[in-house]
Amino acid sequence: MSNPNTDDHWLVRPKTIRYLWYILYGVLALTVLAQIFIKVKGYVGVDGWFGFGAIFGFASCLAMVLFAKLLGMFLKRDEEYYKEDETTEGGDNA
């Protein structure tokens, strides 16, 4: 990521990125801890639990990325797949 002579923009320096991670972790912790003081109204029960939004958000993203990854194994094709060249194999999927 750090290319010593060209990448001199402050935003991409490893140091900045490290700080950004710290800030992110700090903000994440704050949003969860804030639930001690702020009551999240649960509309369906579980969504009012402590930290539910955090866990649910993370877990659903994990599930979606993994599912997409799995589906990608079957669905991904080379960019030229649909191009007119009909003589090439075309890739029947297994």
Added chain:
Amino acid sequence: MLEHLPPALILLAGAILIGILRGHLRTAVVLLAPLATLWAVWQVPDGVAATIPFLDYVIEPVEGSPLRRLFATIFAGMVFAGGLYAFRLAKWYELAAAYAYAAGAIGVCFAGDLITMFLYWELMALFSTIVVWCGNTPGARAAGVRYAIMHLLGGIILKVGIEGVVVHTGSIDLQPMQVTNFDTWMILIGVLINAAAPPVSAWLADAYPESSPTGSVFLSAFTTKTAVLALIMLFPGESILIWIGLFMVMYGIIYALLENDARRILAYSIVNQVGFMVCAVGIGTEMALNGAAAHAFAHIIYKALLFMSAGVVIYRTGKHKCTELGGLFRTMPLTAFCGIIGALAISGVPLTSGFTTKTMISQAAANQELVAVYLLLAAASAGVFLHAGIKFPWFVFYQKDSGLRPKDAPWNMGAAMMILVVFCIGIGVFPNVFYQYLPYPVDYQPYTAGKVLFYLQLLLFSGLAFFLLLPLMRRTETISLDTDWIWRVLLFRMMKTIGSILAAIGQSLNDWFKRVSAYVLANASHHLNAEDVNNDKEPGLLARSRPIGRTAMWIAILLTAYVIAYYF
């Protein structure tokens, strides 16, 4: 009679003038026609404002209501922003086609009857195809043909449904209907095709990214949202729409996650966002329909903003793949800023328009105690942040340094984007100003501490998931197969196979025929061949010449035989 000029006709006249005029005059039309249309939109009173007798029917080309005005307003506003964005770059015919296309969308907004709706519906199909073709590449031409086939097919299905309803009920009124018979199913399917619903969602991600950088801005706004409006007017509370909508929401996320093309990511996220609206129409309560309308309004703005920022990138760099882009924030700060605002809005981050409109749909689901729907919508909100909110700006403007140092947006493109930025934030910060224009009275407060906290947790931890899972999301130079594979490859190959089988059958029939005719010819010449002067071969049996006496003798024998036969 026509007491009120249909606003669509003003824009259509603008489209024609764009074709006729040149230079500054054309620019003036590009910028003023949408504003004149917007003015006309707000002159339309509630109720039927114009009628025309047509055959045995009375058609109602202009009928006003708060819902119709809301959609027409954002359509007209979008034409202005799009015109400002495009007028220096786009060819005149692309602008003219885009304006006629938008005129179709605005026409549908005020259509009081099914016949008017259908006419404007086809106007959209026709001119949006031309906008796709204006991408002016072999890919755009091919995609345009596929797009046209899909929409003409959808139009026919819609027409079949409308004919059925008109014949069986005698009414051409555009009014809520139950999906109970063949006619209404056809109408629903025809409308859903335009909404990019399964199983034909693929047309959207196939066609839109092939258009020009300016064309995709227009395309993103009208077709699918007109379909949402039609669903609100025709099928509110049709519960099957809930599940169709949820499928679209998930489909959009998964396919966008797999995608490498920047604009195709955005195209998939249109399907995703329209899914929220379709789901809301299915829920069908006043709050849900308000949510669908509000979300459509907000969506048009931030999705156009996203397509605009992607368009500037493509215009300046000529590249559109995530694998070729990156690090552009250095020289394109304005475009990056606008793209990020659009991305935050689509994700529904508090203080943006996405938050104040999308949460209304979730709230409607919660109020109806649709637990699964509510939780799936929440998961989808997280997924939107993942696939559009972070993925798009991250891969285009940050990630690696691609080494590209393009100039930032030209002034008009920057201005168009900034106008949309103002609305993205404005609707997010002052939701109540916006809510008063929704079709039903709003009893909803988006900014409660608990709700904001819940969504912040949801979104920020999605962000964490994105950066932790980044290795799993490495971009590959691939496309993902979709249901259009069935007709682009499977049916094509089947036709080719059938074709070659028929060719083989034809070939063997041909061979057989040749053999038979050779045999017949050989036999015929054996029996019929006349005397050949060059050949001393004996002529065929029926071609020989015989003496006249022998013939007379045979006649005498036959006559005798006849006389004998006569006597017995």
